Amino acid sequence: MGLVGAITVLPRSQRQSVKADVDVMLTMQQWWWEAEGALVNPFGNDGHFGWFTINGRTGEASGGPIDIAAGDLVRLRLYNAGQGVHAMHLHGHDQFRVAKNGHAVPVVRQTTQSISPGDFFLVEFVARPGNWLFHCHFPHHTANRMLSGWRGSPVGMSRIFHTAGAPPVPPEYFSDNYYLPPPGVPPR
Numbered sequence: 541m542g543l544v545g546a547i548t549v550l551p552r553s554q555r556q557s558v559k560a561d562v563d564v565m566l567t568m569q570q571w572w573w574e575a576e577g578a579l580v581n582p583f584g585n586d587g588h589f590g591w592f593t594i595n596g597r598t599g600e601a602s603g604g605p606i607d608i609a610a611g612d613l614v615r616l617r618l619y620n621a622g623q624g625v626h627a628m629h630l631h632g633h634d635q636f637r638v639a640k641n642g643h644a645v646p647v648v649r650q651t652t653q654s655i656s657p658g659d660f661f662l663v664e665f666v667a668r669p670g671n672w673l674f675h676c677h678f679p680h681h682t683a684n685r686m687l688s689g690w691r692g693s694p695v696g697m698s699r700i701f702h703t704a705g706a707p708p709v710p711p712e713y714f715s716d717n718y719y720l721p722p723p724g725v726p727p728r
């Protein structure tokens with residue numbers, strides 16, 4: 541299906557850019573399943589996308605939480621490589637929008653950054669202790685194929701930021717085995 545990604549171009553001097561403790565690129569995409577087990581078509585033909593990813597991954601393929609530390613300045617580089625609008629929300633924090641499409645903008649304090657196709661935003665936050673969900677606010681964008689993850693945990697366009705020392709996030713949280721609970725866990 542090819543390769544797509546983002547190239548981050550940084551200024552030669554960091555004088556105009558505060559160095560972040562954590563700097564992550566998050567590319568949103570959406571896909572259309574043509575059939576179970578078949579290749580996915582990123583364009584679809586009826587506009588109904590059923591599979592949502594950040595950096596091409598979701599569920600257990602996402603690799604678990606993004607590790608940060610309390611007090612870190614975390615910079616999120618949000619790019620929408622899909623064809624729908626997403627409303628990227630961070631739990632437990634305000635996020636600060638500092639740039640759009642490569643240009644600095646007046647800082648806006650907000651909880652959610654809506655992002656249209658092709659848009660690129662820099663948002664930053666100072667991490668508080670805990671486990672914090674970062675996800676799209678469109679409910680079905682965190683329920684791939686209209687199914688959530690283990691015990692309702694979000695899949696699709698979601699990640700969790702985990703600060704050092706916070707309780708570990710159960711690996712089952714990232715399970716995209718929607719139909720069978722993990723061993724020893726009763727079906728819900």
Ligand SMILES: [Cu+2]
Binds near residue numbers: 625
């Ligand atoms: Cu979305």
